[in-house]
Amino acid sequence: MAAKQGELPLLTPYTMGKFQLSHRVVLAPLTRERSYGNVPQPHAVLYHSQRTTKGGFLITEATGISDTSMGSANTPGIWTKEQVEAWKPIVDAVHAKGGIIFCQLWHVGRQSHTKFQPNGQAPVSSTDKGLPYEAFTPPRRLMTEEIPLVVNDYRLAARNAIEAGFDGVEIHAAHGYLLDQFLKDAVNDRTDKYGGSLENRCRFTLEVVEAVANEIGGDKVGIRLSPFADYMQSSDSNPVALGVYMAESLNAYNIAYCHMVEPRMKDVVITVESPDSLLPMRKAFKGTFMSAGGYGLEDGNKAIAENRTDLVAYGRLFLANPDLPKRFELNAPLNNYDRETFFTSDSVVGYTDYPFLESTA
Numbered sequence: 001m002a003a004k005q006g007e008l009p010l011l012t013p014y015t016m017g018k019f020q021l022s023h024r025v026v027l028a029p030l031t032r033e034r035s036y037g038n039v040p041q042p043h044a045v046l047y048h049s050q051r052t053t054k055g056g057f058l059i060t061e062a063t064g065i066s067d068t069s070m071g072s073a074n075t076p077g078i079w080t081k082e083q084v085e086a087w088k089p090i091v092d093a094v095h096a097k098g099g100i101i102f103c104q105l106w107h108v109g110r111q112s113h114t115k116f117q118p119n120g121q122a123p124v125s126s127t128d129k130g131l132p133y134e135a136f137t138p139p140r141r142l143m144t145e146e147i148p149l150v151v152n153d154y155r156l157a158a159r160n161a162i163e164a165g166f167d168g169v170e171i172h173a174a175h176g177y178l179l180d181q182f183l184k185d186a187v188n189d190r191t192d193k194y195g196g197s198l199e200n201r202c203r204f205t206l207e208v209v210e211a212v213a214n215e216i217g218g219d220k221v222g223i224r225l226s227p228f229a230d231y232m233q234s235s236d237s238n239p240v241a242l243g244v245y246m247a248e249s250l251n252a253y254n255i256a257y258c259h260m261v262e263p264r265m266k267d268v269v270i271t272v273e274s275p276d277s278l279l280p281m282r283k284a285f286k287g288t289f290m291s292a293g294g295y296g297l298e299d300g301n302k303a304i305a306e307n308r309t310d311l312v313a314y315g316r317l318f319l320a321n322p323d324l325p326k327r328f329e330l331n332a333p334l335n336n337y338d339r340e341t342f343f344t345s346d347s348v349v350g351y352t353d354y355p356f357l358e359s360t361a
Helices: 043-050 081-096 144-163 178-183 198-216 239-253 279-284 297-305 316-320 324-330
Strands: 014-016 019-021 025-027 057-064 100-106 168-173 221-225 257-261 288-292 311-314
Touching (some): 081 100, 081 144, 144 168, 144 198
Parallel strands (some): 025 057, 288 311
Antiparallel strands (some): 014 019
């Protein structure tokens, strides 16, 4: 849909499958570490409501699919009845303002420690190669016959998300977490049907997509991928081939969208100049394409105008500016984000205390 004269491309309506979006500014998934004991808290109701507009699209922070999926104390999960019930008022608050919200499903894989695992067991991964950081303990390689059990954990978590009222789920297959540990050849050193060739390395992730789509409907499923990223030593020798293969393979499942991280984001905080682009993946994927990674107003508008993407996900800017679409519309000044408060466990500071335009006037 072309923008009208004087209209910002980012603020034009968009139809994503059965969802009618009023604009293309998406709240990116942002880990906030304020879900005490892995249970979403009442303060998350305000946080999400603040960032909701009628017809706006939000993606929750990464949400654990099982008791073996976690890597930190205060990130949310969605595998227990208590967690499902705790998500309901958050979802209801978004829906009350006319917003659409997906739950991002997460398994950290080797980015964990025995203290976060049931009975102090080792975290699981595609490999038994550990990370050289004290925060993590060496993983245990998943056995071939165990992988369907993890696929089933994703399926059950997706079902739970729908029970909690979510409009859909986003499968987190980016940033060096479990699925990315299978996708990337720098990590995946397997010799079974889940390792070696590109097709084999992608098998697990595509099995998850198929299981989740079969459970809740492909029109309620998105996926996040970061083929170019080298986060937590998870890089690939041919990221373009990986990204294109995944984009083409995903077409078979008629999912709601494919969400990819820009090549310039080598890490979650490090931005580099890159000769690569997401265009080959954009062309290969037949559904809604979402881009993320260091976007501002100007390049977000340009990406939409040039048809390089359909939607743009904003993380830090949306965190610091709960009324980001309004600020973009008015070309108003933006609040600066405070990196020091990204992962504190405070229920207000750095979470729900960023001012709206009205309160700064």
